[in-house]
Amino acid sequence: xxxxxxxxxxxxxxxxxxxxxxxxxxxxxxxxxxxxxxxxxxxxxxxxxxxxxxxxxxxxxxxxxxxxxxxxxxxxxxxxxxxxxxxxxxxxxxxxxxxxxxxxxxxxxxxxxxxxxxxxxxxxxxxxxxxxxxxxxxxxxxxxxxxxxxxxxxxxxxxxxxxxxxxxxxxxxxxxxxxxxxxxxxxxxxxxxxxxxxxxxxxxxxxxxxxxxxxxxxxxxxxxxxxxxxxxxxxxxxxxxxxxxxxxxxxxxxxxxxxxxxxxxxxxxxxxxxxxxxxxxxxxxxxxxx
Numbered sequence: 420x421x422x423x424x425x426x427x428x429x430x431x432x433x434x435x436x437x438x439x440x441x442x443x444x445x446x447x448x449x450x451x452x453x454x455x456x457x458x459x460x461x462x463x464x465x466x467x468x469x470x471x472x473x474x475x476x477x478x479x480x481x482x483x484x485x486x487x488x489x490x491x492x493x494x495x496x497x498x499x500x501x502x503x504x505x506x507x508x509x510x511x512x513x514x515x516x517x518x519x520x521x522x523x524x525x526x527x528x529x530x531x532x533x534x535x536x537x538x539x540x541x542x543x544x545x546x547x548x549x550x551x552x553x554x555x556x557x558x559x560x561x562x563x564x565x566x567x568x569x570x571x572x573x574x575x576x577x578x579x580x581x582x583x584x585x586x587x588x589x590x591x592x593x594x595x596x597x598x599x600x601x602x603x604x605x606x607x608x609x610x611x612x613x614x615x616x617x618x619x620x621x622x623x624x625x626x627x628x629x630x631x632x633x634x635x636x637x638x639x640x641x642x643x644x645x646x647x648x649x650x651x652x653x654x655x656x657x658x659x660x661x662x663x664x665x666x667x668x669x670x671x672x673x674x675x676x677x678x679x680x681x682x683x684x685x686x687x688x689x690x691x692x693x694x695x696x697x698x699x700x701x702x703x704x705x706x707x708x709x
Contacts, residue, residue, distance in 0.1 A: 421472075426518050428490065429510045430502070435494035436515055437468045438485045439475035456548070456707045457521025460486040461512060463530025463555075464627055465620070467493035469609055473692045474527070477700075482525075482707070487515050489532070491626045503630040508535045509542065516546050523548035525703065529688060530555050530659075531630070534639060541645035549706040550650040551699055554658040554685050557668050559638045568631060571595060572624040578617025582608050585618055597657075602690045640671060649674045651702040655683030655690060676702060 426434040458478055460471040468486035478484035488495040490511055491503055501507070512535050516524050525548050528536035533555035540547040574594065579585045590596075590604025611618040650672045654660040656679055669675035678698035683691040 423494070424485070424519065426487075426515055428507075428514050430507070432490055432496040432498065432511075434490065434496070434511055434515065435468070435488040436485050436519065437475075437488070438483070439472060440479040440484070455481065455483045457516070457519065457524040458482050458484045458703075459512065459515055459519075459521055459524050459526050460484065461526065461528040461532030461535050462486070462489065462492065463528075463532050464631060465492070465610060465622060466529065466532070466606075467610055467621070469493070470529075470606065470689060471527075474688050474695070474699075477696060478703075482703075483521065485515070485519055485521065487512065489535075491630060492622055497623060497626065501626070501629060503626055504633050505535075505538065508630075509538050512536070512539050513543060513546065522546045525549045525551070525707070527551040527553070527699070528555070529553040530685070531634070534634060537646050537650070538639070538642050540648055540650075541642040544647055547648050549648050549703075550646065551653060551702065552650060552668070553653045553687050554655055554660045556660050556664060557639045557643055557671075558664060560635045562636065565628070565632060565635050569628060572628065575620075575624075578614065578619055579611065580617050582611065582618060585611050600684060600690070602686060603684070606686055606689050643668060643671045644673070647673055649676070649702075649706045651676045651678060651699065653678045653680065653687060653695070653698055655680050655685060655687040658683065658685040658687060678702070 422438045424436045428434055462470050468488045471486040475484040491497045516522050526536035533552040536550055540550055585608045586604035589607040590601050591599045610621050612621045652665050652668050654665045669677045680687050680691050680694040688695040
């Protein structure tokens, strides 16, 4: 069962959150669910809440797991002029935790969502019980990286004639790929919508570049040093976060731990769901067991 919950951001935007749970099997089980440990799942740039569905379903066996469509993504509002700042994304996550009654919550974030999670934990430690950071770098990536993304967005053969074409281009033909990745093709198929002349992304590529511009030029190590809760740093062996940087992040974090998932790229939880669960579940058991 998936239930949509509409939230309101601090600046009035409408945000869509999605709770993943099976119907209660016993009378009186619903109140118990409301008091279960709260987990907020934050997708990365260009992602959406539905990308967390496999993770959320096993989490929901014992926890209250909710995934947020962040501003500019999924079913949440996509205002033409934003704001798409770090402050706005963090404030949205704060609003979700508070309005959903999840605090103190476990935040699980992928890529940009991971950065949002650790910035929130640094600024509002009262709201966060633990963190899982998935394949997000703390170092500045710089202007060259942003230019590469601009060129990449321009290379997309939009509109795509069919979803099969989406899967093939992102899973096989994209020049950024080092080897075929069917999971990547499926990932992007989930963020496409059909119009009269073909399939387009549900997000604005211009807005995605605007969002990225607000964090790509800066390093984010200072925020890590301020995170006091237990934090698991997870990387895919073929992802964007290198082992040396990931281990330095663990060293900088006051209560950091490290895990890696074999045969996974940047989309760790999507590439290798079983390996991802094996890395994350023991950590959650350790921080959520009374």
